[in-house]
Amino acid sequence: MNMGAAQQPQPTLRHDLMTRLAQPRPYDMAIVGGGATGLGVALDAAARGLSVVLVESHDFAKGTSSRATKLVHGGVRYLAQGNIALVREALHERSTLLHNAPHLAQPLPFIMPSYKCWETPFYGAGLVLYDALAGRAGLGKTEFLNRAQTLQALPTARADGLKGGVKYWDGQFNDARLALALARTAAARGALLVNYCRAADLLYECGKVAGLVCEDVETRQSFKVRSRCVINATGVWVDELRQKDGEASQRPTRPMVAPSQGVHMVVEREFLPGRVGLMVPKTADGRVLFAVPWLGKVILGTTDTPRQDLAREPQPFREEVEFILNESARYLRRAPGRADVKSVWVGLRPLVKPQDEDGDNTKGLSREHTVLVSRSGLVTVTGGKWTTYRAMAEDVLQKCFEKNLISRLSTGVTANLLLVGAENFKSPGHSICEPPGLHGYGSEQSAVLALPGAGTELTSGLTEAMIRFAARHEYARTVEDVLARRSRLLFLDARLAGSLAARAGEILLQETGIDPQVEAFSALARDYLHLPE
Ligand SMILES: Cc1cc2nc3c(=O)[nH]c(=O)nc-3n(C[C@H](O)[C@H](O)[C@H](O)COP(=O)(O)OP(=O)(O)OC[C@H]3O[C@@H](n4cnc5c(N)ncnc54)[C@H](O)[C@@H]3O)c2cc1C
Numbered sequence: 001m002n003m004g005a006a007q008q009p010q011p012t013l014r015h016d017l018m019t020r021l022a023q024p025r026p027y028d029m030a031i032v033g034g035g036a037t038g039l040g041v042a043l044d045a046a047a048r049g050l051s052v053v054l055v056e057s058h059d060f061a062k063g064t065s066s067r068a069t070k071l072v073h074g075g076v077r078y079l080a081q082g083n084i085a086l087v088r089e090a091l092h093e094r095s096t097l098l099h100n101a102p103h104l105a106q107p108l109p110f111i112m113p114s115y116k117c118w119e120t121p122f123y124g125a126g127l128v129l130y131d132a133l134a135g136r137a138g139l140g141k142t143e144f145l146n147r148a149q150t151l152q153a154l155p156t157a158r159a160d161g162l163k164g165g166v167k168y169w170d171g172q173f174n175d176a177r178l179a180l181a182l183a184r185t186a187a188a189r190g191a192l193l194v195n196y197c198r199a200a201d202l203l204y205e206c207g208k209v210a211g212l213v214c215e216d217v218e219t220r221q222s223f224k225v226r227s228r229c230v231i232n233a234t235g236v237w238v239d240e241l242r243q244k245d246g247e248a249s250q251r252p253t254r255p256m257v258a259p260s261q262g263v264h265m266v267v268e269r270e271f272l273p274g275r276v277g278l279m280v281p282k283t284a285d286g287r288v289l290f291a292v293p294w295l296g297k298v299i300l301g302t303t304d305t306p307r308q309d310l311a312r313e314p315q316p317f318r319e320e321v322e323f324i325l326n327e328s329a330r331y332l333r334r335a336p337g338r339a340d341v342k343s344v345w346v347g348l349r350p351l352v353k354p355q356d357e358d359g360d361n362t363k364g365l366s367r368e369h370t371v372l373v374s375r376s377g378l379v380t381v382t383g384g385k386w387t388t389y390r391a392m393a394e395d396v397l398q399k400c401f402e403k404n405l406i407s408r409l410s411t412g413v414t415a416n417l418l419l420v421g422a423e424n425f426k427s428p429g430h431s432i433c434e435p436p437g438l439h440g441y442g443s444e445q446s447a448v449l450a451l452p453g454a455g456t457e458l459t460s461g462l463t464e465a466m467i468r469f470a471a472r473h474e475y476a477r478t479v480e481d482v483l484a485r486r487s488r489l490l491f492l493d494a495r496l497a498g499s500l501a502a503r504a505g506e507i508l509l510q511e512t513g514i515d516p517q518v519e520a521f522s523a524l525a526r527d528y529l530h531l532p533e
Contacts (some may be wrong), residue, residue, distance in 0.1 A: 003383045008447070009184070009420070009444055009447050009469075009472075009473040010184065010187060010188060010473065011472055011473060012184075012187070012472065012473055012474065012475045013472075014218075014477070014512070017192065017193075017194050018194070018216060018219075018221075020192050021053070021192065021194055021197070021214075021223050021225065022076075022223060024226075025051075025084070025226075026227065026229070027051045027052060027053045027225065027226065027227040027230050028045070028051045028052065028227065028229070028406060029041075029042075029045045029050050029051070029052050029053075029227060029228065029229050029230075029231060029400075029406070030052075030053050030054075030055075030211060030212050030225050030227035030229070030230045030231070030232065030326070031045075031052065031053070031054040031055075031230075031231040031233055032054075032055055032061075032196060032199040032212065032230070032232050032233060032234055032241060033054075033056060033062075033232070033233035033234040033235060034054055034055075034056025034059075034061070034062075034179070034183065034193065034233050035056075035061055035063045035064060035179065035233065035239075036061075036064075036065040036067035036175075036178075036179060036386045036389040037233040037235065037369075037381055037382065037384065037389060037392060037393075038054055038173070038231065038233030038234075039054070039060065039111035039179055039182035039186065039193075039389075040181050040182060040389035040390055040392060040393035041231055041233060041258050041392075041393045041397070041447050042054045042182070042183070042186040042191050042193060043182050043185055043186040043189070043191070043379070043393065043414060043417070044390070044392075044393035044394060044396075044397055044413065044414050045191070045397060045458065046186045046189035046190055046191040047186075047189055047413040048397070048409040048410065048413050048426040049409065050406065051190070052186065052190070052191035052192070053191070053192045053193075053194075053225055053227065054183075054186070054191065054192070054193045054194070055194050055197040055198070055199050055212065055214045055225075056193070056194070056195045056196070056197065057196070057197070057198035057199070057413075058195070058196065058217075058312070059195050059196070059475075059476075059477070059478075059480070059481045059485060060176075060179050060180055060195050060475060060485070061175065061176040061179035061180070061485055062312070062349070062485070063234075063235045063236070063237075063312075063348075064235050064236065064347045064348055064349065065175055065176065065179050065235075065261070065386065066175055066176035066179070066347075066484065066491075067175075067290060067345055067346065067347025067486050068175045068330070068347065068385075068386050069225075069262075069263070069264065069290055069299065069301055069302055069391065070172050070173055070174070070175055070292060070299060070432075071170055071172060071173075071290070071292070071387070072094050072097050072098065072105050072170065072171030072172060072173050072296050072386075072387050073090065073170040073171065073172065073387055074087045074090040074094055074095060074130060074133070074134065074170070074387075075087055075090050075387075076126070076127070076130060076168075076170075076279070076281070076288070077132055077281075077288050077387070078090075078368075079126055079129065079133075080126065080281075081514050083368075084133065086368060087130070087133055088133050089388060089391055090113040090385070090387050090388050091130075091133055091134040091137050092203070092391075093140070093388045093389075093390055093391050094134075094137065094139075094170070094171055094387055095134075095137035095231060096390060096415060097137075097171070097173070097178075097387065097390070098171050099416070099477075100414075100416070100417060100418050100419050100422060101173070101178060101181055101319070101419045101421070101422050101442075102422055102426075102427075102442070103180065103421050103422060103425055103439070103440060103441070103442030103443075104173055104174045104177050104178045104181060104419075104421070104432075104440070104442070105171055105172070105173035105174075105432075106171060106172060106173070106431065106432050107139040107169055107171050108169070108170060108171060108172040108275070108276075108277055108292075108293075108432075108433070109140060109142065109153075109168070109169050109275070109276050109277070110168055110169070110170055110276065110277040110278065110279045111145065111149055111150060111153055111154050111157075111165045111166070111167050111276055111277070111278060111279070112127070112165055112166045112167075112168070112278075112279045112280070112281055113154060113157050113158075113162060113164075113165040113278065113331060114162070114163045114164050114165055115158075115161045115162060115163060116163065117163055119163070119281075120144060120163065120164050120165065120166055120278055123166055123281050124144055124166040126144065127142045127166050127168040128142050130142070130168060131168070133366060136246075138169070139169035139170070139171065140168075140169035141169075142163065142166060142167065142168045143166070143167045144165075144166055144167075144286075145164050145165040145166065146164050147162050147163060147164050149164075149165070150162060150164055150411070152277060153165075153167065153274065153276050154272075154273060154274070154278060155273065155335050156270075156272055156273065156332055156334065157278065157331060157332065157333065158160070158330065158331055158333050159333065161481035164352055167276075171387075172277070172292060172294060172432050172433075173386075173432065174432060174440065174488065175333060175386060176484070176485035176486075177440060177485070177486070177487065177488075178386075178419075178487075179487070180474050180475070180486070181378075181419040181420045181422075182274065182389075182419065182420055184420040184473070184474070185417070185420045187516075188420065189386065193475075194214075194216075195475050195477070196216065196217040196477060197214050197216055197217060197223075198214060198215050198217055199212045199213070199214050199234075199241065200214060200215045200222070201223060201244060202230065202241070202244055202245055202248060202378065203214040203225075203226065204248060204249075204376065207249065207376060208229045208376055208377045209229075209245065209374075209376050209377045209378045210226060210227070210228075211224060211225050211226040211227045211230065212224075212225045212227065212230060213225075214219030215445035218477070218514065228378060228405060228406065229377065229405035229406060230377075230378055230379065231379045231380075231381065231396060231400075232267070232379065232380040232381070233380075233381050233382070233396075235238070235348070235350050235382060236257050236259045236310055236348045236350040236381045236382075237310055238256065238257055238350070238380050239253070239255045239256060239257055240376070241380070242255075242256065242340050242378070242380055243291075243379070245374050245376055245378045246374075246378070247321075249374070249375060249376045250494070251374075251375060253374075253390050254353075255353065256352055256353055256370070256372065256382070256479050257350045257351065257352060257382060258306065258351045258352075258353050259306070259307055259310060259348045259349065259350065259351070260304050260306050260307070260348070260349045260351050261303065261304075261305050261306075261307050261314050261316075261346050261347065261348050261349070262301060262302035262303050262304060262305075262346065262347050262348075262349060263301060263303045263305075263316040263317075263320040263321065263324065263344065263345075263346050264299050264300065264301035264302055264345055264346075264347075265299075265300045265301065265321070265324055265325075265336075265341045265343070265344045266297045266298065266299055266300070266341065266342045266343040266344075266491065266492055266493075267297065267298050267300060267336045267341060268297060268298070268340065268342070268344060269293060269296060269298055269341045270299055271291070271298050271328075271332055271334065271336055271340070272291050272293055272298045272332070273293075274293070275293060275433045276293070277290060277291065277292045277293065278290065278291040278331060278332075278435055279290075280327065280330075280331055283323075283327045283449075284326075284327065284330075285323075287303070287304060289301070289302075289324070289327050289328075289459075290302070291328065291332070292376060293433040294432065294433065294453075295432065295433075295434070295435060295436045295488055295492055296433075296434055296436065296461075296492070297342060297371075297492050297493070300324050300325075300328050300336070301324060301431070302324075302347075303316075303320040303323060303324065304349070305317060305319075305320060307348075309517060310348065313346075313524065313527060314346040314348060315346065315527070315530075315532065316344055316346050316531070316532060317341060317532065318531075318532040318533065321344070321531050321532065322339070322344075325338065333358070338531050341529075342492065342493045342494065342495070342531070343490065343491055343493060343494040343528045343529065344494075344526055344528060344530070344531060345490075345528060347489055350382045350383055351383070352368075352369070352370045352382060352383040368383050368384055368385070369381065369382065369383035369384030369388070369392050369395070370383050371381060371392075371395055371396055371399045373399060373403050373405075377403065377405060379396060379399060379400060379403075379405070381395075381396050382503055384453070386418055390414050390415075393414070394411060394412070394414075397409070397411070398411070420442075420444070421441055421442030421443055421444050422442055422443065423443050424443050425442040426445040432489070435460060435461050436461040436462070436487065436488060436492075437460075437461040438463075438466075441469075444469075447469070447473075448463075448465050448466060448469045449465065451465040451468045451469055451472075452464065452465065452468060453465045453467075453468060453507070458500050458503055458504065459489070459496060459500060460472045461487070461501075462487045462489065464507055466486070466487065467482050467486075467504055467507045467508060467511075468507065468511055469481045469486075470486040470487075471508055471511035472511065473511055474486055477507070477512060477514065477516075478508070478516055478517040478520075478521065479501050479505045479508060479516045479517060479518055479521040480505050480517065480520070480521045480524060481509055482504055482508060483497045483500065483501065483504055483521065484497075484524075490525060490526075490528055494525045494526075494528035494529045495525070495526050495529055497521075497528075498521070498525030498526065498529075501518045501522050501525065502518055504518075505517075505518040505521075508517055
């Protein structure tokens with residue numbers, strides 16, 4: 001095991017964060033939203049030397065950014081759509097991410113099994129092109145497998161009718177922990193990041209956005225934060241702030257996001273043992289479906305269902321659950337049933353509607369994210385994917401410069417910037433496919449081991465010391481923060497997570513002195529077990 005050199009993790013004491021937030025100083029950049037997008041912008045701006053503040057209304061990665069399929073990918077399906085530039089960029093970002101956070105993001109081979117003679121050559125040709133586009137950023141060569149080789153690699157794949165398969169490479173990652181690593185790396189460069197702090201309103205000077213009014217969700221205390229530019233990185237919720245901006249500047253805004261939900265279900269590893277993902281390029285209704293070994297379990301998903309509301313905890317529809325189980329049954333020898341599901345979770349995709357009447361528009365570029373600057377100077381960024389968060393951040397900074405919101409600063413500063421836990425950490429020695437544990441902390445393992453309770457396990461892979469570390473160094477405030485996003489237990493096994501809530505709450509209470517919200521978490525854990533009839 002490579003633990004790297006001992007790290008000195010910075011404290012994330014709530015009192016200190018709020019004291020800093022209360023200081024009447026102007027910032028270069030204020031960011032609203034602590035998901036992949038906002039945190040990526042915060043890190044880029046801080047790494048360029050700007051003064052940065054970021055506020056998140058809930059916990060970091062509470063939104064879409066903890067609910068991904070966990071793929072660091074170029075987007076095979078965008079290839080089918082002919083979006084070569086997008087794929088090339090994502091492939092480049094894929095290798096950057098794997099390099100900068102090897103404890104949280106790693107290569108993973110996938111096999112696309114074929115049950116029709118034409119599938120292997122047809123999809124295989126696309127995957128060879130995928131390889132070629134990756135160039136030096138490639139993770140491994142695409143291989144054509146015969147039936148026996150396919151079954152050897154995927155022993156639980158349905159054997160009858162199997163013709164062969166194609167093996168290709170992508171990456172996988174721990175999304176919520178990557179978000180925390182971004183936050184903590186930005187903080188180490190001077191940025192102030194505060195979770196449980198909602199941007200309630202915008203401040204204006206001479207008709208231009210000049211800061212934020214934010215509210216500490218725990219105390220209801222209000223703060224005015226002055227800033228040269230304000231970035232709206234609130235994912236599917238971007239239209240709320242845009243609406244406020246439109247009202248303040250008396251210019252009506254049209255919604256730019258059309259949310260679409262994706263459901264994932266988690267089952268035991270026996271459904272897909274080994275360190276290989278299974279990819280179905282075209283399900284019965286034309287979507288891509290994955291079975292991904294992750295942290296000792298298997299993730300099945302996902303769906304793409306439009307929905308109008310913007311619930312914080314969206315519920316799956318019965319049809320989506322049936323769809324995933326039925327499609328899995330077509331490719332796995334033993335079909336997972338409802339009783340096999342350990343956790344079900346739903347994320348909302350911020351699909352972007354074309355805009356033309358409200359500031360600039362990057363929709364014409366072959367990118368799937370959009371950066372808009374309103375006439376009053378509010379910068380909104382949404383869309384894209386986790387894999388490309390770094391490139392998105394660079395685009396946001398570039399747009400701010402073009403609009404004279406910041407001065408020109410050197411670019412590309414995050415391309416080789418190792419994230420917290422990656423310093424002096426050469427070889428993970430442990431796959432993200434395998435159950436969670438200390439290895440996920442990279443070079444911070446010794447700092448976790450130094451805390452009380454390092455030898456006391458609540459369950460395999462989760463120690464008392466990890467909960468203390470979460471409270472002291474990872475901004476955790478509630479049991480949900482710990483069991484959903486520092487440890488990923490809620491996403492892996494909701495029943496087990498629910499059963500540990502009280503004990504986790506006791507430890508957290510010792511650390512923070514505030515109500516760790518055990519009851520609320522227990523109810524949430526029940527929701528993550530509930531499949532609609
Ligand atoms: C089902 C699904 C699967 C996916 N799988 C993958 C994948 O495998 N690989 C990949 O690369 N990408 C994947 N993606 C895409 C990726 O997850 C998203 O693009 C990314 O997480 C979006 O991040 P974000 O920061 O824009 O949004 P979010 O993560 O939603 O962050 C926005 C944040 O803003 C906060 N906020 C809202 N209003 C306020 C306010 N007033 N004040 C303060 N904070 C506020 C919210 O609480 C939230 O935390 C997937 C997406 C979905 C839906």
